[in-house]
Amino acid sequence: MSRTIHSDDAPLLEIDNLHTHFETETGTVRAVDGISFTVDRGETVCLVGESGSGKSVTSESITRLFHSPPGKIVEGDVRFDGESVTALDESELQSIRGGRIGYVFQNPQGALNPVYTAGQQIVEAIDLHHDVSSAEARDRAIDLLDRVGIPEAATRVDDYPHEFSGGMKQRVVIAMALACEPDLLVADEPTTALDVTIQSQILDLLRELQDEMEMSILLVTHDLGVVAEIADRVVVMYGGKVMERGGVYDVFETPKHPYTRALLDCLPGRGDAMEPISGSPPDPLDPPSGCRFHPRCPHATADCRQGEQPPEVEIERGLEASCLFYQSGYDADELGDWSYEGAGGGARR
Numbered sequence: 271m272s273r274t275i276h277s278d279d280a281p282l283l284e285i286d287n288l289h290t291h292f293e294t295e296t297g298t299v300r301a302v303d304g305i306s307f308t309v310d311r312g313e314t315v316c317l318v319g320e321s322g323s324g325k326s327v328t329s330e331s332i333t334r335l336f337h338s339p340p341g342k343i344v345e346g347d348v349r350f351d352g353e354s355v356t357a358l359d360e361s362e363l364q365s366i367r368g369g370r371i372g373y374v375f376q377n378p379q380g381a382l383n384p385v386y387t388a389g390q391q392i393v394e395a396i397d398l399h400h401d402v403s404s405a406e407a408r409d410r411a412i413d414l415l416d417r418v419g420i421p422e423a424a425t426r427v428d429d430y431p432h433e434f435s436g437g438m439k440q441r442v443v444i445a446m447a448l449a450c451e452p453d454l455l456v457a458d459e460p461t462t463a464l465d466v467t468i469q470s471q472i473l474d475l476l477r478e479l480q481d482e483m484e485m486s487i488l489l490v491t492h493d494l495g496v497v498a499e500i501a502d503r504v505v506v507m508y509g510g511k512v513m514e515r516g517g518v519y520d521v522f523e524t525p526k527h528p529y530t531r532a533l534l535d536c537l538p539g540r541g542d543a544m545e546p547i548s549g550s551p552p553d554p555l556d557p558p559s560g561c562r563f564h565p566r567c568p569h570a571t572a573d574c575r576q577g578e579q580p581p582e583v584e585i586e587r588g589l590e591a592s593c594l595f596y597q598s599g600y601d602a603d604e605l606g607d608w609s610y611e612g613a614g615g616g617a618r619r
């Protein structure tokens with residue numbers, strides 16, 4: 271199967287100052303409001319943050335999966351393999367979706383058509399993007415089911431979705447997403463609907479397939495345990511903005527943004543708090559001025575309430591945070607010391 275791989279070291283995916291808004295009867299929902307991050311070839315980036323922070327809208331924005339109207343990319347750019355995809359029309363986007371970019375969502379039920387067998391659906395995904403004979407496509411479907419760990423794949427290929435358990439259904443969905451050997455797999459809460467044992471099996475599977483297929487993964491999750499297990503880098507979102515991003519080990523061991531610290535404090539066995547962050551996330555119809563986290567931040571000063579979200583500052587190599595205390599003229603020491611011995615113990619490296 272041919273695919274174009276650019277020889278340069280440019281990131282595979284570049285999200286650049288992306289703003290995705292929804293025009294609703296009650297006003298403009300600023301779901302994603304100026305975020306930037308990259309995903310390199312072969313790496314796994316996790317997008318984390320509380321419910322409503324804009325993680326799913328970000329992943330949908332890559333190939334404009336949201337309905338438009340009401341959704342619209344109003345500013346910024348998404349580049350995939352060096353080319354802007356924001357300017358592509360629907361038919362061009364369709365050839366990327368399920369082709370060079372595969373998607374896996376939370377609910378496998380919704381992704382599978384109950385009236386077709388697993389094999390028929392995988393064959394269809396292959397047919398859409400590749401010119402192969404039906405016998406070849408079927409063999410490939412069996413091979414994919416086998417690779418995602420479905421026992422007796424040659425028989426199960428003819429089973430209907432209802433004949434698979436929840437975990438097995440999600441494996442079928444992953445097989446469909448992998449049918450075209452995507453360069454990027456976007457997985458939005460792929461294990462949230464599954465029980466814990468199946469969750470870790472699916473994560474192991476993604477990791478194995480990634481090594482085998484050299485693909486990049488953008489994983490959306492609110493589960494920091496999953497992040498520690500699978501991420502190379504982490505992007506922490508809050509209220510449609512990026513609060514912090516960096517290598518998983520750095521972010522977990524010495525988080526810089528008070529929001530990241532608060533999130534990590536909720537993890538069992540971490541920090542003292544182990545309880546949800548008090549207060550509520552911002553209203554995307556009317557987000558607060560200044561830093562979006564200031565109403566819930568224990569360190570917020572009058573300056574944090576003014577103007578716009580502070581620009582991201584590189585604090586250590588590859589670790590950036592959007593917090594006023596790291597800007598020149600402010601004293602980050604006032605945030606106190608927050609580090610966790612043995613943090614990232616569950617992290618991959």
Ligand SMILES: Nc1ncnc2c1ncn2[C@@H]1O[C@H](COP(=O)(O)OP(=O)(O)OP(=O)(O)O)[C@@H](O)[C@H]1O
Binds near residue numbers: 325328
């Ligand atoms: N079609 C839509 N119309 C209006 N608002 C929307 C639409 N889709 C998403 N939003 C809003 O955009 C914001 C971000 O939603 P998003 O689904 O990206 O959050 P999330 O971080 O994925 O949350 P969760 O962890 O619950 O999945 C939310 O306030 C949501 O209500």
Ligand SMILES: [Mg+2]
Binds near residue numbers: 326458
């Ligand atoms: Mg979501």
